[in-house]
Amino acid sequence: MSESRFYKIDGNTYIKTTDKENNPLDLDSEEKIITQVGNYLDSVSTVKIKNERDKTAENIEAINGLDGLLKKEILNLGVSAENIRPNIVETIHFLSEEDFCNFIPRAQEIKVGAASSAARGNILICPERFSSEAQIYKALLHEMVHAQSLRILKMGDGMQNYSVEKLGYKNNSFQGLNEAITDLTVFEIIKNNRDVLKNMIGLSDDEFKKIEKNLYPYCPLVEKLVDEIAEQKQESREDVWRSFERGLFSGEIMHLRDIENLKGEGALRLIASLGYSQENDKKVFDYFSVEEANKKELSKYYKQENLEKAA
Numbered sequence: 215m216s217e218s219r220f221y222k223i224d225g226n227t228y229i230k231t232t233d234k235e236n237n238p239l240d241l242d243s244e245e246k247i248i249t250q251v252g253n254y255l256d257s258v259s260t261v262k263i264k265n266e267r268d269k270t271a272e273n274i275e276a277i278n279g280l281d282g283l284l285k286k287e288i289l290n291l292g293v294s295a296e297n298i299r300p301n302i303v304e305t306i307h308f309l310s311e312e313d314f315c316n317f318i319p320r321a322q323e324i325k326v327g328a329a330s331s332a333a334r335g336n337i338l339i340c341p342e343r344f345s346s347e348a349q350i351y352k353a354l355l356h357e358m359v360h361a362q363s364l365r366i367l368k369m370g371d372g373m374q375n376y377s378v379e380k381l382g383y384k385n386n387s388f389q390g391l392n393e394a395i396t397d398l399t400v401f402e403i404i405k406n407n408r409d410v411l412k413n414m415i416g417l418s419d420d421e422f423k424k425i426e427k428n429l430y431p432y433c434p435l436v437e438k439l440v441d442e443i444a445e446q447k448q449e450s451r452e453d454v455w456r457s458f459e460r461g462l463f464s465g466e467i468m469h470l471r472d473i474e475n476l477k478g479e480g481a482l483r484l485i486a487s488l489g490y491s492q493e494n495d496k497k498v499f500d501y502f503s504v505e506e507a508n509k510k511e512l513s514k515y516y517k518q519e520n521l522e523k524a525a
């Protein structure tokens with residue numbers, strides 16, 4: 215029988231073995247290799263990058279603070295503590311402008327200053343690229359949500375030969391949906407902890423407004439769907455949104471069927487196709503009657519998206 219097995223590596227990370235037909239290993243050897251892969255993944259995410267800056271005491275305090283708020287949010291969604299990745303802080307690396315661009319060549323053309331790698335499990339950030347502390351930490355929190363999202367890696371034929379099969383909602387599709395739910399989760403955390411964040415990262419009321427406007431172009435579409443699903447199912451908006459948010463960390467996707475129930479067959483396929491081509495996205499926006507203004511945001515997104523892919 216060709217069946218792949220799942221091994222839990224750490225908190226949110228699972229490794230899927232290759233199909234049995236292509237997998238010559240017996241169970242014992244397989245488990246040994248999985249342990250090695252786990253150790254490798256641990257070290258590759260936390261290993262220092264050449265020339266990376268030491269984090270200041272303030273950096274560490276802010277990151278720990280954000281990490282705590284994020285974990286609290288995930289627990290409140292009903293995800294169990296053992297499915298939360300324990301060590302995020304050491305996977306974050308502060309780089310200079312030059313080193314950030316060396317690592318991510320496309321960053322020379324693009325303004326974005328933070329990126330995460332699902333394969334390496336680390337986050338790179340260039341503080342000089344942001345106009346304020348609050349913007350730095352908002353971008354960091356976005357990457358931290360990616361880093362806490364359910365991660366499934368698929369093993370290849372060697373210890374370091376694996377590929378990312380799924381991160382949050384994203385597999386070969388659902389890129390746009392994954393980004394929107396990630397950003398809306400960031401916004402949820404910021405909204406619910408405004409006073410704490412004022413002290414923690416110097417988030418002023420003006421900054422809060424800027425962050426509020428700084429959402430991905432797919433966010434309004436997701437919010438619209440949540441509203442309409444809530445109305446159709448006679449449930450609270452909060453409950454419907456929470457199922458979308460929880461899916462990022464739990465991998466549950468049953469609630470996505472509500473999109474088909476709402477809009478008819480084929481609607482989910484359209485949502486899955488968001489985030490891969492600007493032309494297609496515009497058509498999907500038309501289908502779901504998303505406001506014209508959001509189409510303009512797409513070009514910004516596409517520049518940024520290329521950066522994330524390059525990381």
Ligand SMILES: [Zn+2]
Binds near residue numbers: 396
């Ligand atoms: Zn992202």
